[in-house]
Amino acid sequence: MLHVPVEPDAPTARRWALEELADPVYRAQESLLDRVLAWLSEMLQSLQGPALPSGTAALVVVGVVVVVVAVALWVAGPVRVGRARAARAGAVLTGDDRRTSAQLRTAADEAAARGDHALAVTERYRAVVRGLEERAVLDERPGRTAHEAAQDAGRELPDVAEPMRDGGDVFDAVVYGGRRADAQDDARLRALDDAVRAARRRPVPVA
The missing domain is CATH 1.10.1510 (Hypothetical Protein Yqey; Chain: A; domain1)
Structure with a gap:
């Protein structure tokens, strides 16, 4: 049975973060979120160097992933609602209108x-x-x-x-x-x- 380490080293944390950012759910959102994700990806790539101690870099990366997931979920909710409204926009009769x-x-x-x-x-x-x-x-x-x-x-x-x-x-x-x-x-x-x-x-x- 595979156990996920509680405190991953810096390379592992970077790999997890980049894999998470590659998820299509994030790419589905446009404009501002795309720019934020691009910036975060560049920042994660920059952590390849010795700028931060290994443990600190891992904590920073994990924290970034948490923030990105929270932002994506917050954005996705209004987007889903907006798409549902758009699907109904222009309709003469909706499915719940059963009047003769x-x-x-x-x-x-x-x-x-x-x-x-x-x-x-x-x-x-x-x-x-x-x-x-x-x-x-x-x-x-x-x-x-x-x-x-x-x-x-x-x-x-x-x-x-x-x-x-x-x-x-x-x-x-x-x-x-x-x-x-x-x-x-x-x-x-x-x-x-x-x-x-x-x-x-x-x-x-x-x-």
Whole structure:
């Protein structure tokens, strides 16, 4: 059974530190952490000389590894959260939103009635996409963006391809671009909803 020495000599400690810094988890972080790691690697390489006594050098190296691990874990947490948010950014419907198109339309109507046009636009476009899923025009795909929904729907319902793109642009501008919505935007999305509900697939020509 292999026992790790409690007090490694300087060469062993340097080797452990360099192996730890080579772990991909550290290279996955960008910018400031990369520069810090590069600086630490240079410092560890400089310990090859007789600048410090062997025992002192080993303690310094072990301390550096502890600090690096702590910093990497601290940075990785916000990065993981940021990536998860980025994955959801642009999505029309998320996996935990199981409302029907009728429920989404009701939410849009209620928002419009109280003058919340931004929410009305948001919920109306979601109702359009959910309605297409319910009709099997679109497959159920949580995380689909407004652009993807318009593109996929346009292939199946060419008559509403352009209104779907326009509606998707409004959705993205309001939800992710911070643009203020107004009654005109709400009217455009209502017209889109009516047009999509009335649209039918074109029959496939018989060869």
